[in-house]
Amino acid sequence: MKKFLLLLGICAVSSAYAQGGTLIIQNLTTNYDFHGNIYANNNTGGGCYPIVTSKDPDPIIVPAGATAKYENYRDQYSSSGFPVSTWNVYLGAGSPVSPRPWNHGSLVPGGIISNNTKWSMSKFQMYHAGTSVPETYFNGDIGGTAAPCNTAPDVVTTAWGSAKWFTITSGTDVYTYLIIQ
């Protein structure tokens, strides 16, 4: 009975959690630039689609010591220091990818895609600050682990630094953090 209630509870939480919220990438390192792409997807009811990923720039670069903020697919373009001008949208398995500019009607806050996706993961590689030289082993896939759609761990630890992915909920606002240090 307890497990039954727990499972019901998990279902309720995951449905209440459908809003995307703000993604904040904090690069707290002093000597590495973050080069990465960011992902969001649906993760309720066993479906993983739609999936939205950053397309342009490819990758997003957040310099050492800088913070990037993405409040939603559209408004980040004018508010973020490191804006995404084009998103790739995947509507379903086998569906062709649709590159969509930040101001496309399908990506507006409150729209179907915005309401049914949340920030899920990032693929990143750290580079020596200001150079095109990667720190070969300081990289990874990191995200809010949620099988089956998202299997990336929420911690990446290397000899050169580490990264952590977590969410904070304040009232009805959800903030997703990716901290690199």
Added chain:
Amino acid sequence: MKKISLLLSALAGVLSFAQSSALFVENYSIYNAVGRLRTGMPGGAAGPYMFAAPNPPFGSYTVPAGNSTQYNTFDTSGTVALPIVKWYVGDATNPANNGTFAYNDPFITSVMNPSNEWGGFHFWLVDPSTNNTVDSYELGDPTIYPGFSPSLTGSVSSADWFIISTPTGAITYMLIF
């Protein structure tokens, strides 16, 4: 443990029961979407299919500029905004089924509701003031209608067809921008 398996299989049942999904239609463009809204067999299997009759006052099924609607099931499609009051059924496997049926005909409820899924919309975007066609689309699920695509971009518009799964079931969206 039994209850957990029951709940999980109930969830799985909801997910695999895609033909009962509602269809949300939203036309955000400034053009009328005119064409054939189609249902079909899952996976493109042989069997009955159908498409929507014209919604008055239009001569073909039309989603006017800026309009939206929601069809919960095939046999309630006549009672909502942009009503589909008749379905044109075709069935190569059983020609006796060919014909025009009222949305609430028992045949729609007993045969089409359980067998068909929302398949796609083969349509033209028409400027309502000049009647000029600006874009044309075969939008929908390619596993049901080969040649249809779930995401398309035209010269002045774009269109998406996709399913959102939720804990309470699936919803099919047809959005025109």
